[in-house]
Amino acid sequence: MIILVFSIAGAVLYSYSTDVFRSSWSSFLLETNRRGERAQERLSVIAIWWDNGDQFNLTILNYGKIELSIDAVYIDGNWAPVSEGRGTVVVRRGKIQVKFTSPVPIQDGQIYEINAVSARGSRNFVSWKA
Amino acid sequence: MSLGKLSHDKRAAGSIIGAVFLVLILLSGFTFYTLIVNVANDYTVRLQDMQELDSRKYKENIEFVSVSFNQDMLNLTVRNMGPYLARLIWLGIFDETANTQDYYEIDFQVNPFETVTNIGNENIPSFEGEKRTIQLVTELGNTFGYSYPPGEEESEYDFVDTEGGPPTIGSHSFFEAQRSGPDGVCDTLLEGNMQWVSPTDYEDPGDEWLTETNAFDEDIGTAATNDIPGRDSWSSYLVLSHSAVNCSGIRYFVGREDTFIDQVEIDAYNSTWVNVYSGAGIWDEWANVSFTETSVTMIRFRFFNTHPALPQRRTAYVYEADLLEASPHYELDLEVQWKEADFDEANEWLCIYIGAADSEDLRVDAWNGTAWVNVFADLETGWNSADVSFCLVSPNFRIRFRDSVKTGDVVQSSWGIDATLLHVWTAGG
Numbered sequence: 001m002i003i004l005v006f007s008i009a010g011a012v013l014y015s016y017s018t019d020v021f022r023s024s025w026s027s028f029l030l031e032t033n034r035r036g037e038r039a040q041e042r043l044s045v046i047a048i049w050w051d052n053g054d055q056f057n058l059t060i061l062n063y064g065k066i067e068l069s070i071d072a073v074y075i076d077g078n079w080a081p082v083s084e085g086r087g088t089v090v091v092r093r094g095k096i097q098v099k100f101t102s103p104v105p106i107q108d109g110q111i112y113e114i115n116a117v118s119a120r121g122s123r124n125f126v127s128w129k130a
Numbered sequence: 131m132s133l134g135k136l137s138h139d140k141r142a143a144g145s146i147i148g149a150v151f152l153v154l155i156l157l158s159g160f161t162f163y164t165l166i167v168n169v170a171n172d173y174t175v176r177l178q179d180m181q182e183l184d185s186r187k188y189k190e191n192i193e194f195v196s197v198s199f200n201q202d203m204l205n206l207t208v209r210n211m212g213p214y215l216a217r218l219i220w221l222g223i224f225d226e227t228a229n230t231q232d233y234y235e236i237d238f239q240v241n242p243f244e245t246v247t248n249i250g251n252e253n254i255p256s257f258e259g260e261k262r263t264i265q266l267v268t269e270l271g272n273t274f275g276y277s278y279p280p281g282e283e284e285s286e287y288d289f290v291d292t293e294g295g296p297p298t299i300g301s302h303s304f305f306e307a308q309r310s311g312p313d314g315v316c317d318t319l320l321e322g323n324m325q326w327v328s329p330t331d332y333e334d335p336g337d338e339w340l341t342e343t344n345a346f347d348e349d350i351g352t353a354a355t356n357d358i359p360g361r362d363s364w365s366s367y368l369v370l371s372h373s374a375v376n377c378s379g380i381r382y383f384v385g386r387e388d389t390f391i392d393q394v395e396i397d398a399y400n401s402t403w404v405n406v407y408s409g410a411g412i413w414d415e416w417a418n419v420s421f422t423e424t425s426v427t428m429i430r431f432r433f434f435n436t437h438p439a440l441p442q443r444r445t446a447y448v449y450e451a452d453l454l455e456a457s458p459h460y461e462l463d464l465e466v467q468w469k470e471a472d473f474d475e476a477n478e479w480l481c482i483y484i485g486a487a488d489s490e491d492l493r494v495d496a497w498n499g500t501a502w503v504n505v506f507a508d509l510e511t512g513w514n515s516a517d518v519s520f521c522l523v524s525p526n527f528r529i530r531f532r533d534s535v536k537t538g539d540v541v542q543s544s545w546g547i548d549a550t551l552l553h554v555w556t557a558g559g
Contacts, residue, residue: 003143003144005144006143006145007147009148010148010150011151013151014155014158017155017158017159018158021159021161024162025162028166028169032170032173035173039176039177039180040179042183042271044272044273046220046222046265046267046273047224047231047273049229051229057231059233061267061271063269063271065176065180065183095267126520127521
């Protein structure tokens with residue numbers, strides 16, 4: 001009887017501990033991978049095209065170690081609706097064109113801060129003079 | 131007896147089973163720990179790898195030597211002025227008239243200080259003689275521009291003009307050294323000791339003092355004043371306060387209308403008022419008073435008018451008073467500026483040559499017209515160059531050198547700045 005009790009208790013405890021280890025390991029691995037991937041991302045806005053109205057076309061270079069995709073663009077902190085290029089995978093050393101409409105009126109000669117953000121949360125700020 | 135032996139055997143077997151499971155659990159835990167350490171190490175390696183990439187990026191510098199056409203094919207000659215191999219991966223051709231931006235894939239490697247020619251792409255249509263902007267994109271994400279057709283290039287090396295305004299924390303050894311070179315002659319920036327702490331508030335319990343805040347405005351040209359009646363009378367107290375400071379002394383700069391004011395009393399407050407100075411005073415110059423280290427929240431001053439006639443008022447002045455923190459606390463915040471910077475060129479780079487670095491990071495911020503923007507997080511020995519076109523927007527261009535450890539820095543750091551200049555140019559004139 002004692003052997004049975006010890007066997008069952010040990011099995012339950014062992015099963016519980018492996019479950020705890022496994023779930024901790026999974027969440028740790030997931031989080032570390034997410035952080036690692038984000039750390040390996042690099043993007044740079046290399047050209048800005050403007051139609052003298054409210055249409056923009058950013059050329060964004062992926063110079064990081066992994067592929068990326070663009071998720072959002074902001075002008076002076078205002079979210080800009082992206083019409084083309086959002087979510088498209090950009091390979092290493094590749095570039096993508098991201099078209100969007102400016103959420104703020106653009107005045108010639110003024111300086112604006114454009115912020116391109118990847119799906120993993122990496123970003124690239126550029127100051128651009130209209 | 132046999133029952134006892136059987137029970138003992140069962141207990142032993144139970145213990146063995148328990149021990150086996152315990153070992154299994156420990157093994158699982160150890161495996162888990164090992165996996166975590168491996169993954170964490172891998173993450174650290176990735177981070178270091180990317181930091182190395184960032185460091186290389188900021189040092190990359192490609193210069194256009196010439197742009198020509200050979201049998202309608204674009205032919206660029208460029209020179210790598212950076213310390214690392216540069217890999218060119220995209221060539222951009224911008225036509226501002228047609229408002230187009232076309233990119234062509236290229237793959238050229240340029241070794242440090244090497245000049246490479248025949249850079250181009252056979253698919254680029256000829257634009258010989260037409261106006262274009264040519265852009266080279268490197269594998270590290272840098273871009274380098276050139277205006278075609280080439281004209282007379284305006285390239286200017288503009289050394290910093292003057293020391294800047296307050297706050298001036300720390301000191302220059304020889305500012306002029308920044309205005310030439312690099313030649314081995316450095317302006318050593320030395321952290322200042324911020325042990326002297328100004329009061330932040332006051333009390334005037336007798337309501338006799340005027341312009342009390344002048345006693346802690348960091349200006350010995352202005353003072354808190356009190357017209358003290360004659361006939362051997364003391365002024366009321368001027369109380370100056372600060373959040374608790376671990377204090378081992380004070381310094382004061384006081385004045386008087388004439389010698390009828392001939393006594394000063396200074397007290398410090400730590401749950402009770404304690405007199406730290408009583409005497410004839412030192413007038414119109416800084417004077418120090420030391421005392422045993424204690425926590426101080428207030429100090430107070432009063433002055434004595436010995437004139438025998440009551441209406442003969444005499445004025446006492448408290449120009450400045452500071453508390454002395456017991457431990458040293460070093461900081462650096464020094465501004466330098468250009469007064470007539472060329473701010474409308476296509477390329478505008480801030481270049482600083484460090485002759486001697488310190489273990490504490492030295493950062494540089496630039497004023498963009500509304501706020502300070504960080505340009506260098508840590509200046510390294512040798513040339514440090516960064517694009518400042520985003521904040522060089524007027525002839526008056528200001529930068530500041532700041533230390534990185536802002537609290538509890540008990541080590542006085544110094545950095546040797548050999549040259550500070552703006553390199554501005556517009557390729558193609």
